[in-house]
Amino acid sequence: MSCLSWEEVCDSLHGEGGASFLERARAHLSGCAACSAEAGSAERTRLRAELLPVPPMPRELRAALVAMAREADAARRPGWRERLAAAGLAPAALAAAAAAAALFLGARGPAPLEAKIEVPLDLLIAAHQQYARTLPLSAPDELETRMPDQLAGATGERDVF
Amino acid sequence: MSFSPALLAVLCAARVHAQDDAMAVLRRSLAGAATPYQGQALVETRAGGVLRRSLVDVVYESPQRYRRDIADGRGFLVASVVAEGGREWVYDRRRRSVWRGEPADPDYKLIDPDEELALLARNYELRRVGREEAAGRLCDVVEVRARRGGRVVQRLWLDQKRGMALRRRNFGPDGAELSSMRYLRVAFPARVDAESFAFRVPPGARMLDSGLRPDYLALEEAASATGLVPRPPAWLPPGYIFESVNVLPHKGATILHYRYSDGMDVLSLFQYPRRVRLASEQPAQPAALRRGPARLSWTPDGTLLEWEDGEGFALLGRMPLEELRRVADSVPGGGR
Numbered sequence: 131m132s133c134l135s136w137e138e139v140c141d142s143l144h145g146e147g148g149a150s151f152l153e154r155a156r157a158h159l160s161g162c163a164a165c166s167a168e169a170g171s172a173e174r175t176r177l178r179a180e181l182l183p184v185p186p187m188p189r190e191l192r193a194a195l196v197a198m199a200r201e202a203d204a205a206r207r208p209g210w211r212e213r214l215a216a217a218g219l220a221p222a223a224l225a226a227a228a229a230a231a232a233l234f235l236g237a238r239g240p241a242p243l244e245a246k247i248e249v250p251l252d253l254l255i256a257a258h259q260q261y262a263r264t265l266p267l268s269a270p271d272e273l274e275t276r277m278p279d280q281l282a283g284a285t286g287e288r289d290v291f
Numbered sequence: 292m293s294f295s296p297a298l299l300a301v302l303c304a305a306r307v308h309a310q311d312d313a314m315a316v317l318r319r320s321l322a323g324a325a326t327p328y329q330g331q332a333l334v335e336t337r338a339g340g341v342l343r344r345s346l347v348d349v350v351y352e353s354p355q356r357y358r359r360d361i362a363d364g365r366g367f368l369v370a371s372v373v374a375e376g377g378r379e380w381v382y383d384r385r386r387r388s389v390w391r392g393e394p395a396d397p398d399y400k401l402i403d404p405d406e407e408l409a410l411l412a413r414n415y416e417l418r419r420v421g422r423e424e425a426a427g428r429l430c431d432v433v434e435v436r437a438r439r440g441g442r443v444v445q446r447l448w449l450d451q452k453r454g455m456a457l458r459r460r461n462f463g464p465d466g467a468e469l470s471s472m473r474y475l476r477v478a479f480p481a482r483v484d485a486e487s488f489a490f491r492v493p494p495g496a497r498m499l500d501s502g503l504r505p506d507y508l509a510l511e512e513a514a515s516a517t518g519l520v521p522r523p524p525a526w527l528p529p530g531y532i533f534e535s536v537n538v539l540p541h542k543g544a545t546i547l548h549y550r551y552s553d554g555m556d557v558l559s560l561f562q563y564p565r566r567v568r569l570a571s572e573q574p575a576q577p578a579a580l581r582r583g584p585a586r587l588s589w590t591p592d593g594t595l596l597e598w599e600d601g602e603g604f605a606l607l608g609r610m611p612l613e614e615l616r617r618v619a620d621s622v623p624g625g626g627r
Contacts, residue, residue, distance in 0.1 A: 269461075
């Protein structure tokens with residue numbers, strides 16, 4: 131596979147473009163330093179955008195975005211992104227706009243643009259441990275020496291629970 | 292060397308007797324879970340060649356009422372786990388955070404205790420191999436051996452009078468000790484001080500909800516409760532059975548937790564929507580499944596395999612990687 135376009139990098143990050151494309155894109159990204167750097171840049175931009183405070187979205191803009199998203203979803207092609215690009219937005223701003231729209235719509239709107247929900251892996255491990263503690267030969271004295279570290283390690287300094 | 296049929300019959304009968312004897316000791320131990328005790332245990336865990344020591348001060352009244360204060364190898368108190376009134380608090384002193392949840396409850400299962408012991412006996416041979424002292428008390432030593440492969444997985448020192456485990460050693464596939472616990476001292480007071488179970492949030496600590504609620508559902512119930520289409524694996528490692536599903540709600544996402552058991556060990560499969568991203572500081576390496584790429588990492592609770600196929604999946608268990616892969620490959624495709 132040749133190098134990915136910016137759009138293809140964004141599609142791969144958002145899990146769009148179909149299973150076959152995603153498989154090829156992931157394989158390419160794992161071996162291509164240039165595309166991998168592009169993907170890293172896009173991901174960092176997306177994460178930065180996620181950290182920005184979210185002001186209330188003007189009703190008209192939201193309605194327009196929802197309509198565009200529905201249209202894009204119906205057509206099963208990234209038409210809204212092309213339109214934004216045609217409006218002259220730079221690639222980084224494009225990614226930030228997509229992430230901001232995803233944040234708004236993830237909280238309030240339809241599924242196609244929903245934001246990712248971050249779940250600490252160690253919550254799953256704690257659930258596994260909680261069940262393990264119910265077995266006849268379980269060892270809660272041992273299990274609990276590991277539990278607090280796992281929960282704390284997963285959450286860092288943020289209140290994710 | 293050959294044995295006469297009569298001698299073989301005697302040996303087999305002795306073996307069956309030893310197993311029955313050990314199961315009787317274990318049943319007595321489980322019945323003793325209602326005995327209040329206080330004591331201090333030393334826990335040692337080996338991971339990646341590193342030995343980690345913890346000292347645990349325990350005040351125990353019942354499965355729903357206990358307190359464990361955990362100190363690190365240098366004796367600094369690092370955590371407290373307190374349960375009372377259907378609540379469990381885990382206080383992490385280093386991060387000054389309190390996680391509130393509910394204690395594990397063996398009653399919240401589809402399988403009943405007798406079926407569970409039968410499952411354990413089907414997969415493991417329990418034998419009483421002697422009597423030794425632990426924490427200054429006379430104990431029955433019970434060896435737990437996997438019927439598949441025949442290796443010793445655990446050795447237990449069960450107090451002869453009270454039944455509680457005063458010492459425990461866990462062994463890995465190569466026979467090396469993985470972890471151990473032994474009580475340095477223990478006492479069985481008629482009553483324990485109720486004040487021990489009173490948890491007060493320390494000033495300045497953050498209170499967080501772990502969201503962990505012990506519960507159990509059948510597959511059909513989980514499907515109707517969550518709207519998710521359950522995708523349990525078609526293949527399980529020998530000896531394992533599907534026990535139940537639990538639902539973990541987190542920030543608007545619903546995660547299905549399938550629990551599989553062989554009576555002693557647990558295999559967990561988590562199924563979650565695509566919009567969920569697992570956050571971890573755990574180093575992982577790429578792995579391959581038949582359906583595509585996966586991520587592989589190691590935790591003190593076993594090997595963890597994560598992959599996506601229409602939805603996200605995470606599989607956690609102590610079995611060999613090839614068996615985990617086979618379980619993962621047998622999860623029905625997402626049809627995308």
